[in-house]
Amino acid sequence: MKFGIIGAGSIGSIISKKLVKNGHDVKIADARGIEFLEGKELAGTTVRVEDAIKNIDVLILSLPTKAMPSIRNIIDQVGEEVIIVDTSNYYPFRDDKIEEIENGMVESVWVSNQLGRPVIKAFNNLLAYTLENEGTSVDSSERIAMAVAGNDTSQKQVVMDVVSELGFDAVDGGSLSDSWRQQPGTPAYCTELTKDELTIALKKANKEKAPLLRDKVIEIFAEKKDVDFSHEDVVNLNREIYNS
Ligand SMILES: NC(=O)c1ccc[n+]([C@@H]2O[C@H](COP(=O)([O-])OP(=O)(O)OC[C@H]3O[C@@H](n4cnc5c(N)ncnc54)[C@H](OP(=O)(O)O)[C@@H]3O)[C@@H](O)[C@H]2O)c1
Numbered sequence: 001m002k003f004g005i006i007g008a009g010s011i012g013s014i015i016s017k018k019l020v021k022n023g024h025d026v027k028i029a030d031a032r033g034i035e036f037l038e039g040k041e042l043a044g045t046t047v048r049v050e051d052a053i054k055n056i057d058v059l060i061l062s063l064p065t066k067a068m069p070s071i072r073n074i075i076d077q078v079g080e081e082v083i084i085v086d087t088s089n090y091y092p093f094r095d096d097k098i099e100e101i102e103n104g105m106v107e108s109v110w111v112s113n114q115l116g117r118p119v120i121k122a123f124n125n126l127l128a129y130t131l132e133n134e135g136t137s138v139d140s141s142e143r144i145a146m147a148v149a150g151n152d153t154s155q156k157q158v159v160m161d162v163v164s165e166l167g168f169d170a171v172d173g174g175s176l177s178d179s180w181r182q183q184p185g186t187p188a189y190c191t192e193l194t195k196d197e198l199t200i201a202l203k204k205a206n207k208e209k210a211p212l213l214r215d216k217v218i219e220i221f222a223e224k225k226d227v228d229f230s231h232e233d234v235v236n237l238n239r240e241i242y243n244s
Pocket of ligand 1: 007008009010011012030031032036062063064065066067070087088089090123124125126127128129
């Protein structure tokens with residue numbers, strides 16, 4: 001398949017490498033300018049953002065939430081048949097406070113509104129390390145699962161198939177308005193669960209508590225900034241706090 005990626009941070013770059021490894025055609029761009037890609041470790045063809053959206057099947061947006069409005073003019077030029085995937089998570093300390101999300105709007109619904117286009121939410125509930133290193137073949141036991149949410153079921157299925165190809169079981173997280181269940185602070189968020197566990201975790205999510213638990217984890221990291229947390233420590237902390 002042909003993919004465009006906008007955003008070449010940890011997630012965009014890892015996805016680019018995994019897609020290329022699986023034989024896909026990938027173009028990757030930075031929303032602000034091609035010069036921002038210099039020295040980055042990624043795969044595929046580096047292009048200007050205007051070129052990333054041409055002649056593709058799927059466009060993956062891997063940006064901080066607050067940057068989404070800045071690409072509206074580009075998204076307006078994306079063909080209607082192109083599936084748009086949103087990997088973003090809202091963190092007020094990084095994204096500034098977005099009033100509508102603070103007031104309960106589902107993060108990817110806000111993103112979709114900013115873009116004026118439906119999106120499929122995926123790649124948001126696994127840590128970059130997990131995405132890069134812990135994918136396994138479809139028949140392996142204890143395979144880690146990823147939540148995928150969106151309104152168009154056939155688009156969602158395409159993305160779920162890509163997720164599986166890249167090493168993770170995909171769990172249908174429902175419609176885009178259900179996708180708060182996979183947002184930061186929920187039991188499904190960056191806790192490395194199997195398909196069955198993730199299905200249960202999505203049901204257990206508490207919308208009111210999630211932002212508080214998200215911020216609690218951030219506070220713990222800030223308080224213990226001299227501690228060198230291993231990846232396992234981070235997953236265990238997420239499991240402990242997000243299930244509390
Ligand atoms: N990291 C994770 O473990 C993880 C896991 C799942 C989902 N996510 C979410 O997925 C999205 C991408 O994550 P990431 O860790 O790859 O993020 P990131 O490294 O912070 O940024 C992604 C890309 O956006 C660029 N960028 C930064 N500020 C921008 C702005 N104001 N306008 C336009 N582009 C800007 C970055 O450029 P520079 O590199 O030059 O700063 C980078 O190319 C985020 O919403 C994140 O919350 C992250």
